[in-house]
Amino acid sequence: MPEPAGVPGGAAAAPPGGALMVPPDRRLVVPVLSGCGGVGRTTVAALLAATLHRRTLAAPGDARAGAVLDCAARGNTPWPAWLTAPAPSGTGVLAGHRGAAGGAEPGVAQLTEAAASHLALDAPTPLWVYTDTGPASPFFLGAHPGPRWWLPVLSGLRVAVVDGDALEGARLAAQAVGGPLSATASWFATPFLNTAAVWVTDSGEASLRRTIDALTCIAEVRIPVDRVVVAVVDRRGTRRRGGSSLTESWYELIAPRAGALVDLGHDRALADQGGCPPLDAAALDRPPLVELARAVAAAARLPWIPEGEPALFDPVAGAPGPAADLAELLLRQAGRAAFG
Structure with missing residues (x-):
């Protein structure tokens, strides 16, 4: 097949605003969390996942997918109503087979692929969504937003956005006084992953x-604050003078405590959570969303390719080596063990 004109090695050129490059030995995981409900967390997770999926430049032959990992319980999540192609059985079947998969890698791979629903968007391939579809399972009351529950599905993904829950503030407070690890800390403690957390808040006091x-608890428990991105949503359309959703005093309080603060502003998709947000090019190329994707890439220590430049994957230096092979093996083993 001939190479695209002007693009060395057949690499794709980054679209307007740039793109994320995920080398073949890396995977990006982004837990999206909040301290309360009603702040637009799921909509932000959907828009971020679609933006990252649309803007990811992958190495030739890298068939791994982008996915949303939905943690909400059945009946308490909008994801099943948003899907283009629901899986016959989603995360409920994963819960039902925990401990029954026998530890055989092909069985785990087939099971996780069968549990993946699809969501169409303006991209060459659909976005995978792991949510509860099909018959209700007596084993499933919602997935935990931490890594152990999701390890079995990660081996087939290069980008995973975890649509968490509204309880992370309580988990962080408990961890700060000697309790168990929060979901945020658990993801950062998981090896072999490029992780960046997104904390969603609206602009209400x-x-x-x-x-x-x-953010105070995050600093106290020594979670790397430079890998936490705060996304501010102006759901009420009350942007202040200068176009910011925050007053200067709030900005000065929050910005130094996080790796980045991204003002998503007012968007009807964020204000109205009754339906799936628009996932066309006009919506996903909005500058605030591209800024959020770029901030996530920086926090996760992954390269962001400037607009118009190609992603060059060195066939020698960029290929997975023995260390990457070992990391992949250990991740797969951890995933199989998580079913037990």
Whole structure:
């Protein structure tokens, strides 16, 4: 097949605003969390996952997918209603087979692929979604937003956005006084992953205070704050003078405590959570969303390719080596063990 004109090695050129490059021996995991409900967390997770999926430049032959990992319980999540092609059985069947998969790698791979639903968007391939579809399972009451539950599905993914829950503030507070690891800390403690956390808040004073409390706990338990991105949603359309959703005082309080603060502003998709947000090019190429994707890439220590430049994967230096092979093996083993 001839190489695209002007692009060395047949690599794809980054679209307007740039793109994320995920080398073949890397995978990006982004837990999206909040301290309360109603702040637009699921919509932000959907838009971020679609933006990253649309803008990921992968090495030739890298067939891994991008996916959303939905942690909400059945009946308490909008994801099943948003799907283009629901799986016959989703995360409920994963819960039902925990301990019954026998540890055989092909069985785990087939099971996780069968549990993946698809969501169409303006991209060459659909976005995978792991959510509860099909018959209800007595084993499933919602997935935990931490890594152990999701390890079995990670081996087939290069980008995973975890649509977490509204309880992370409580988990962080408990960890700060000697309790168990929060979901945020658990993801950062998981090896072989490039992880960046996104904390979603609206611009209301109560939500911003909870955000300050959460970021204080993050610092106290020594989670790397430079790998935490705060996304601010202006759901009420009350942007202040200068176009910011935050007053200067709130900005000065929050910005130094996180790796990045991204003001998503007012968007009807964020204000109205009754339906799936638009996932066309016009929506996904909005500058605030591209800024959020770029901030996530920086926090996760992955390269962001500037607009128009090609992603060059060195066939020698960029190929997975023995260390990457070992990491992949250990991740797969951990995934199989998580079924037990």
